[in-house]
Amino acid sequence: MNRKNFIKNTGLITAGLSLSEIRSLASSWQLPAPNKLPRWKGFNLLDFFSPAPHPSRNPTTEEHYKWMRDWGFNFVRVPIAYPHYLDIDRSKDITPDDVYKISNEAIDRIDALVTTAHKYGIHVSLNLHRAPGYCINAGFHEPYNLWKDEAAQEAFYFHWNMWAKKYQNLSPQKISFDLVNEPSMREDMNDQHSRSGPVPGDVYRKVAKGAAEAIRKENPEHLVIADGNNVGNTPIPEIKDLNIGQSCRGYYPGAISHYKAPWANKDINNLPEPKWPGEVGGKHFSKAMLETYYKPWTDLIQQGVGVHCGECGCWNKTPHNVFMAWFTDVLSILKAGNIGFAVWNFIGDFGVLDSRRTDVDYEDWYGHKLDRRFLDLMRKQ
Numbered sequence: 001m002n003r004k005n006f007i008k009n010t011g012l013i014t015a016g017l018s019l020s021e022i023r024s025l026a027s028s029w030q031l032p033a034p035n036k037l038p039r040w041k042g043f044n045l046l047d048f049f050s051p052a053p054h055p056s057r058n059p060t061t062e063e064h065y066k067w068m069r070d071w072g073f074n075f076v077r078v079p080i081a082y083p084h085y086l087d088i089d090r091s092k093d094i095t096p097d098d099v100y101k102i103s104n105e106a107i108d109r110i111d112a113l114v115t116t117a118h119k120y121g122i123h124v125s126l127n128l129h130r131a132p133g134y135c136i137n138a139g140f141h142e143p144y145n146l147w148k149d150e151a152a153q154e155a156f157y158f159h160w161n162m163w164a165k166k167y168q169n170l171s172p173q174k175i176s177f178d179l180v181n182e183p184s185m186r187e188d189m190n191d192q193h194s195r196s197g198p199v200p201g202d203v204y205r206k207v208a209k210g211a212a213e214a215i216r217k218e219n220p221e222h223l224v225i226a227d228g229n230n231v232g233n234t235p236i237p238e239i240k241d242l243n244i245g246q247s248c249r250g251y252y253p254g255a256i257s258h259y260k261a262p263w264a265n266k267d268i269n270n271l272p273e274p275k276w277p278g279e280v281g282g283k284h285f286s287k288a289m290l291e292t293y294y295k296p297w298t299d300l301i302q303q304g305v306g307v308h309c310g311e312c313g314c315w316n317k318t319p320h321n322v323f324m325a326w327f328t329d330v331l332s333i334l335k336a337g338n339i340g341f342a343v344w345n346f347i348g349d350f351g352v353l354d355s356r357r358t359d360v361d362y363e364d365w366y367g368h369k370l371d372r373r374f375l376d377l378m379r380k381q
Contacts, residue, residue, distance in 0.1 A: 035338040037225075037245045037306030040075030040123055041378065042068060043346035044311060047113055049129060051083035051140045052090065053106055058347040058354070060113060063366075065120040068346070072379050076117055077310050077342045078110070079129035079181055082159055083140065085110060093141040099132050099155045102162065111166070118174055125225065125310070125342075126163055127178035132156050136182040136196075136231060137263075147185060147203050156180075156207065157214040164218040172223035178247060178310060179211050179224065182232040198230035201238035208239050227310060228297075235300045246305055248297045250312020250334070250341060252290065255280050256326045260317035274318050276326040287329040298337040309334055309341040313350040316357045324373060331381040343378065352378070 047056040068076070083090075085106035088098045117124045129135065133144045133152030144152040160177060167175050183204060184196035204226075212224045225245040229236050232249040239246075251257040258264035259274045272281040279285075297307050312330065314323040334341055347353040352375045353368040362369035 033302045033304060035301050035306055036304065037308045038123075038340060039338050040308060040340035040342070041381075042073040042075030042077070042122065042342050043351070044077045044079055044342055044344045045113065046079065046345050046348070048078065048080040048084045048110055051081040051130060053084050053103075060116075060346070062116050062119075064346065065116055065122060067365075068122060069120040071375065074121065075123045075125070075340065075342055076346075077125040077127055077178065078113065079127045080110065081130035081135070081140075082128055082132060083130065094143055096143050096151050096155070099143070100158065107166070114167075114175070123174060123176070125176045125178050127181055127227075127310070128156075128159065129181040131180040132159065134180060134183070134186075136184065136186075146180070146207065147183075147199055153207055153210060157210050160211045161214040161217060164215040164222055167222075168218040172221055176223035176225055176245075177215050179208060179226050182227050182249075183229055184231045196231065198234065201229075201236065204229060204236055205238040205242075208236070208244060209242055212242060212244055225306075225308065225310070232311070235296050235305075240300075240303060240305055244305075245308060246297075246300060247308050247310035248294070248339070250309050250327075250330050252293050253280075253283075253285060256285065256318060256322065257314045259315060261315040264315075274322050276322045276329075285326075287333070290329055290333055294333050294337065297339070301337060301339075307337070307339050309339055311344045312341050313343045313345075316349045316355050320357055320359045320373075324377065327374075328377060331377065335381050 045060050046058070047060050049056075082099070083094060085103050086094075086098060087101045087103035087106075088094060114124045114126075130137070130140065131146055132155035133142050133146030133149060135142070146152045146156060160179070163177060183199045185199055186196040208226050215222045215224055223245065224243075225247050226236060226239060227247045228234050228249065232247065233252070235246055235248075254264060255272065256274050256276060259271060260268040262268055265271060274280060275285065277284070277286040301307050314327060331341065343352070344350045347368065349355055352371050353365065355369075355371055357371070360371050360373075363372045364370070
């Protein structure tokens with residue numbers, strides 16, 4: 001809208017304002033700031049999600065990429081556990097020295113996944129789901145703490161420099177680097193249900209800045225993304241000036257997205273029945289609560305920071321109609337903010353294929369069970 005149309009459409013002249021007052025208002029009026037990150041849409045691929053380098057249960061194939069492309073998707077996030085690509089003795093606890101022992105064979109397997117994605121025009125976001133000294137998941141010994149120990153931070157920078165060097169000649173249209181999955185200050189990384197809180201802002205800034213510098217040492221144009229603080233839920237104002245995108249989550253409220261998920265609930269047998277919208281556990285669930293939750297993220301875009309939703313979706317125990325009603329609202333809010341998304345996962349319990357839901361009329365898709373209703377929702381958003 002130009003200044004002439006602004007004046008005409010607002011009817012300010014008939015309101016009795018002077019021309020100078022009208023011009024002042026018109027010059028201050030601005031369109032919302034555009035999102036600096038593309039509105040990518042796609043999936044998380046879990047081929048390298050485990051710390052052990054055993055074959056994935058649902059390995060990604062070239063055919064899978066073709067389906068994604070043909071369905072209109074253009075993005076994959078690859079969450080990696082860094083021990084997956086180490087050459088170490090796995091019968092012993094990992095040591096700080098072990099963290100630097102890279103397996104070239106394992107790196108080549110990851111690179112093959114990246115290269116095939118690019119063949120089909122799909123952007124790849126590499127993510128350290130387990131970084132040296134930190135993971136939101138339990139079940140693996142870490143020799144130090146990423147947020148407290150310099151040795152862990154130096155190892156973290158080493159790993160990101162290695163990946164940046166490998167892809168130093170790729171443009172940000174093809175690859176991005178998502179620093180660490182869902183940061184938090186976990187009390188006990190060996191306890192799946194250990195309480196956690198946000199990483200202190202100055203600490204997050206130090207670690208993110210060091211990693212971004214290690215990445216951009218190889219290519220100053222490399223695209224860097226940081227997951228939201230407090231397990232991906234809140235923006236990180238402390239890094240707004242670092243030219244780093246930020247990644248939110250599409251799991252709110254957890255009573256919908258993680259209903260009966262054993263890693264998210266201590267007692268899966270005594271949970272309130274999920275509804276959307278409706279009363280759940282004494283709280284009223286509605287689209288309005290989602291709008292409140294995402295407002296800090298849309299505000300961040302207005303401040304010039306790119307935002308993408310790196311993970312979203314729903315565990316397969318939530319009734320399908322509830323999931324679809326809730327996720328329709330989630331995606332509509334993300335779309336209104338021009339925020340892209342990546343579902344966790346493509347094939348599996350959160351995915352469009354083989355989700356093992358018991359209340360879906362699946363369509364046969366080359367031997368897989370396709371949730372067509374879920375797929376159609378994602379495609380139209």
